[in-house]
Amino acid sequence: MLNVITLEEALQLVRETFVPAGAKERVPLGEALGRTLAEDVTAAEYVPDFDRSNVDGYAVRARDTFGCSDAIPAVLRLQARIRMGERPDFALEEGCCAAIPTGGALPRGADSAVMLEYAEEFGDGTVGIARSAAPGENLTFRGDDVSPGKLLLPRGRILHPQDVGALAALGITNVPVTAPLRAAVISTGDELVAPDKKPGPGQVRDVNGPLIEAQLADAGIRAVRFGIVPDREDALRKAVENAIQDCDAVILSGGSSVGEKDASLRVIGSLGPVLFHGLAMKPGKPTILGRCGNKPLIGLPGHPVAAFFVTRLFVLPLLSRLSGTEFEPRQCTARLTENVSANHGRAYFCACRLRKEEDGIAAEPIRTKSGLITALAGADGYFCVDRDCEGLMQGAQIRVFCLRENDYGL
């Protein structure tokens, strides 16, 4: 008998049972994109480290320009030309200015910069300034952007391109990130052949292996491929024992025969407590969760659509718990294009295609008799008919969890 629990109960059990694995590593800046910060990143320097001009023009002492105008420019002596990337080694004298490029370092004594547009070099070593400058105008001061001690990015932040830029600015090129989880993926079943093989009579290709590996990779988890293991308890036990040495989690995707189900359950149960056996969802009922220390052992249904939904709805949140991150799938609201009748007593998950329409998004359920791969290929999202709900009507506004990104103007 299955000890069936709901998905919500299963996820609650996960939160109570497993703790974040907490492993860290350091990666070069060029590999930090998409990784999760393992520590707060605090500035250790001033950015910029010097006062600089925001404009192409002239560094001045503001008071030397007070009261000037187009008609009566202030005439200042051109004391120097400052070049990019050099710190001026002089102090600006009274009645003088220095040509300065955008980003150039301000000389001592200067307290403002005048834009090129308001200045004219007379060719005799003097410059006419046609607009009075306010102290501090057109300048960025040392530390305006960042000062030592400022929290730049918090622990747990998933690093996006803009964060990589900020780390570069501070010279943090060896970035502390959480080590990616390693999850073993094992397919079992005597009927399975590798996807690049032609199935013989009665055989099918292993879909779950590549499918689950791709789902894990998509979530930033390192899938460790263990391939196809024959449907014998000793072979399965050996594979799981090897996997658990090397990985943070083991995902068995069972064939669906009685023997395999039993073998998975016995192997998982021999390594630690079985936390549940059976999820009240469709597809996905024959799911097993066991525990070996802080490492989950997961037995998934052999049916690809079921394996897909359980991975998405249960395994990814479980592994996110281990990696200390949040897994929150994108959602949108869409109009259902046809009636969907539901099953009794189990949350029913249905894949769908999404279409942008004038007045919103339309969700077209993908129906297949068998619920095999055509229910997945080309799917854009999925929705749930709650276990207490008898069905959804055409035209209903439903919540769709999205499987594709950068789409539908969400």
Add this chain to the structure above:
Amino acid sequence: MLNVITLEEALQLVRETFVPAGAKERVPLGEALGRTLAEDVTAAEYVPDFDRSNVDGYAVRARDTFGCSDAIPAVLRLQARIRMGERPDFALEEGCCAAIPTGGALPRGADSAVMLEYAEEFGDGTVGIARSAAPGENLTFRGDDVSPGKLLLPRGRILHPQDVGALAALGITNVPVTAPLRAAVISTGDELVAPDKKPGPGQVRDVNGPLIEAQLADAGIRAVRFGIVPDREDALRKAVENAIQDCDAVILSGGSSVGEKDASLRVIGSLGPVLFHGLAMKPGKPTILGRCGNKPLIGLPGHPVAAFFVTRLFVLPLLSRLSGTEFEPRQCTARLTENVSANHGRAYFCACRLRKEEDGIAAEPIRTKSGLITALAGADGYFCVDRDCEGLMQGAQIRVFCLRENDYGL
């Protein structure tokens, strides 16, 4: 003088000027995730390739069970036990049944399967069936999922995990995808040092290189790093000429001095027509677009925030045009937490942080005097104040373009 055009005009110019590069390659299934299909994928086989049972139980001839019940079971002779992965080499005889696992191949003659729950082996070579079976019940027929010629996935589809699973099912392990674009990233400026170096007086670290490389990588474009090129026209010209041999596009991120701007413009202009010089957006005005054949040459502002926005708003759509894909950033609606005043005559882009609140999402503008890296680090999105708009009021519902994924329940 800048020949300034709006972002919309610039993107229209891109559509009129550049055509998709159209290069294809083949990758192993394990590397296909996230890639774009270069060809329609059509099934060449039946999936499954044989009639199979959907349940653990007994394959029967339906008519042998008609009229049976709990009280008066049909008693059938157990002719065989079918194993997973084997094609039965017999025909089911009248009055007989065969034990069959879920996914097992149906023997000839059988036309239905009865679930284990409704059957009992009597131990004398016979099985009692307590429920009459309808023809076709609990079966998946050959080709139910896919038949040869069926379009499985269309050209242009970005491959998601569920698509990888479908390709595995069909044995398509060498996947035709569009070749990723290669874009050269060149930083110019005498004041720049590599991010892992300590800047000397008047120097700053190269932020734009790592920033733009990360933005490209995030969009699936292969950034080819050319590093920092000194601010001399001959050096810049040599770097660009090298880059254009090897890459589909060249992105110069200029220092911001007058000399550099001129050098970029002259180098770009010497290799083909300059399509525009100046974008009516803030930040981001000093942007240059040139063309060498079907290869864009892009001069970006040196300012990191400006480079970031122009890359996001202009360069990524441009490169998507070349790769034949759509670039559509995610959006959400959020409540502005404070007034934002705008500039005149230029679309103004402002980074913001997003917070989930009870009644929706709050967008808090990130304000910095200088608009340097702190305006980017930790940003969750950005919004635009249109060029004709004088500002946005606190509390306004605004459209925010999201920079982070899997957040805010979108």
